[in-house]
Amino acid sequence: MIPDIRIKMNEKLYLRNPEDNVLGRKIVSQGILLINKLGFEDFTFKKLALEIEATEATVYRYFENKHRLLVYLITWYWSFLAYKVMFKLNNIDNPEVKLKTIIHLLATEPEKGQYSDYIPEAAAYELVKHESSKAYLTRNVTKDNQNRLFKPYKDLSAKIAQIIKEFNPKYKYPNFLASTLLEMSHAQKFFMENLPSLTDSSSPNDKKLIQFLEDLVFKTIAK
Amino acid sequence: MIPDIRIKMNEKLYLRNPEDNVLGRKIVSQGILLINKLGFEDFTFKKLALEIEATEATVYRYFENKHRLLVYLITWYWSFLAYKVMFKLNNIDNPEVKLKTIIHLLATEPEKGQYSDYIPEAAAYELVKHESSKAYLTRNVTKDNQNRLFKPYKDLSAKIAQIIKEFNPKYKYPNFLASTLLEMSHAQKFFMENLPSLTDSSSPNDKKLIQFLEDLVFKTIAK
DNA sequence: TTTTTTGTGATAGTATTACTATTATTTGTT
DNA sequence: AACAAATAATAGTAATACTATCACAAAAAA
Numbered sequence: 001m002i003p004d005i006r007i008k009m010n011e012k013l014y015l016r017n018p019e020d021n022v023l024g025r026k027i028v029s030q031g032i033l034l035i036n037k038l039g040f041e042d043f044t045f046k047k048l049a050l051e052i053e054a055t056e057a058t059v060y061r062y063f064e065n066k067h068r069l070l071v072y073l074i075t076w077y078w079s080f081l082a083y084k085v086m087f088k089l090n091n092i093d094n095p096e097v098k099l100k101t102i103i104h105l106l107a108t109e110p111e112k113g114q115y116s117d118y119i120p121e122a123a124a125y126e127l128v129k130h131e132s133s134k135a136y137l138t139r140n141v142t143k144d145n146q147n148r149l150f151k152p153y154k155d156l157s158a159k160i161a162q163i164i165k166e167f168n169p170k171y172k173y174p175n176f177l178a179s180t181l182l183e184m185s186h187a188q189k190f191f192m193e194n195l196p197s198l199t200d201s202s203s204p205n206d207k208k209l210i211q212f213l214e215d216l217v218f219k220t221i222a223k
Numbered sequence: 224m225i226p227d228i229r230i231k232m233n234e235k236l237y238l239r240n241p242e243d244n245v246l247g248r249k250i251v252s253q254g255i256l257l258i259n260k261l262g263f264e265d266f267t268f269k270k271l272a273l274e275i276e277a278t279e280a281t282v283y284r285y286f287e288n289k290h291r292l293l294v295y296l297i298t299w300y301w302s303f304l305a306y307k308v309m310f311k312l313n314n315i316d317n318p319e320v321k322l323k324t325i326i327h328l329l330a331t332e333p334e335k336g337q338y339s340d341y342i343p344e345a346a347a348y349e350l351v352k353h354e355s356s357k358a359y360l361t362r363n364v365t366k367d368n369q370n371r372l373f374k375p376y377k378d379l380s381a382k383i384a385q386i387i388k389e390f391n392p393k394y395k396y397p398n399f400l401a402s403t404l405l406e407m408s409h410a411q412k413f414f415m416e417n418l419p420s421l422t423d424s425s426s427p428n429d430k431k432l433i434q435f436l437e438d439l440v441f442k443t444i445a446k
Numbered sequence: 447t448t449t450t451t452t453g454t455g456a457t458a459g460t461a462t463t464a465c466t467a468t469t470a471t472t473t474g475t476t
Numbered sequence: 477a478a479c480a481a482a483t484a485a486t487a488g489t490a491a492t493a494c495t496a497t498c499a500c501a502a503a504a505a506a
Contacts, residue, residue, distance in 0.1 A: 131360065137357065142417060154420050172435075179422065183407070197381065198402040200396045215396065
């Protein structure tokens with residue numbers, strides 16, 4: 001349905017481009033799975049090296065440290081999502097339909113086994129749910145931001161904000177609302193699964209969350 | 224204005240109650256400052272011990288590990304905020320006024336030097352802004368949740384949800400909205416300071432954020 | 447008052463982490 | 477075939493995240 005694509009990643013994210021060879025791609029695809037399995041705190045390059053039958057030093061030749069790998073993976077996900085959004089919004093003019101489409105894309109769990117560009121999408125979604133804020137909640141935010149590491153995320157947010165403005169040019173807080181939508185679609189999923197009393201749904205299906213987000217957005221930006 | 228209070232902390236959070244003596248209180252009050260200074264990742268018990276002129280082993284006698292200390296500090300903040308909310312809502316009947324009061328409390332930076340219960344409140348606010356989600360984004364969420372470590376946060380969220388229901392009993396997603404409000408009031412502050420393009424304000428004052436949140440909440444729950 | 451308990455400091459030790467540096471090997475180019 | 481360049485394997489280091497032991501002082505209990 002959505003064609004295979006290759007996402008151009010920021011060169012500052014890696015020391016050696018992992019897309020260039022089998023080993024690099026293995027680092028990325030197994031890295032995502034291992035972080036999901038162990039949690040980012042317990043994940044180490046040594047464990048990853050063991051998994052892919054390489055040495056620790058080899059992994060370090062591709063990524064400066066595990067935080068960079070995390071940012072790489074999270075950023076890949078946002079870029080991929082932005083691509084999906086762009087693709088799905090193609091030929092849609094109505095900003096209301098656009099926003100609903102985006103909300104669905106944000107809050108719908110991708111199907112397992114669906115590989116895109118050698119990275120397993122469902123695993124990336126899982127990663128974002130559990131670790132995404134760790135990409136920017138560091139003492140290096142400013143430097144990382146200057147290196148444009150968060151550009152795909154900010155671009156996606158800006159795109160959503162722009163559609164909000166399209167829907168209602170008089171709405172005053174399109175950027176606040178766009179980033180709220182991005183953050184909450186994933187954070188609330190985490191809550192539903194782990195701290196359900198913070199939500200109005202604990203069932204694994206997405207409907208309630210999508211309904212909440214649609215209700216929130218459209219009441220807020222109503223003309 | 225708000226009287227000095229002592230917050231009863233969950234006993235599972237510590238090995239030895241830090242409130243009981245000078246050293247324990249020093250661990251907590253200097254701990255919060257040092258985490259803010261270094262960031263949670265670079266913070267260690269050894270560095271803290273050096274700071275307070277104690278040994279590493281001593282710090283370990285109060286807290287099992289640095290994550291527990293983090294949860295202790297974050298939880299203290301939520302408990303303190305819940306107390307402030309309770310205090311300020313006293314004698315207010317109108318749920319609209321209640322919600323506005325809460326939004327103000329959430330999104331207004333506390334004044335520096337304002338100590339409450341030996342913990343510097345402004346430092347706690349700073350900590351929550353930068354590290355709060357790390358308290359629950361771990362592989363131990365479930366176990367920590369079973370140990371009721373997140374109870375103060377969940378109680379505060381539930382209280383807000385209840386007031387939302389008071390305002391409009393027909394609104395379907397009071398819990399989603401309450402936790403969104405809690406999360407966003409702090410996350411958006413972080414964005415304003417570090418990734419301002421995700422927001423509609425980069426000035427250090429709170430007004431725009433408060434306006435956004437009020438607009439969001441009241442349009443969403445309008446009868 | 448003596449005994450016991452408790453908390454702290456001092457010291458040491460371990461496994462793991464987060465890297466770096468050096469050396470060996472393979473690969474590509476001329 | 478010769479040689480540089482890229483890559484991998486090996487080894488090593490400082491720091492982290494603890495745990496353990498022992499001595500001693502102060503507080504609490506007998």
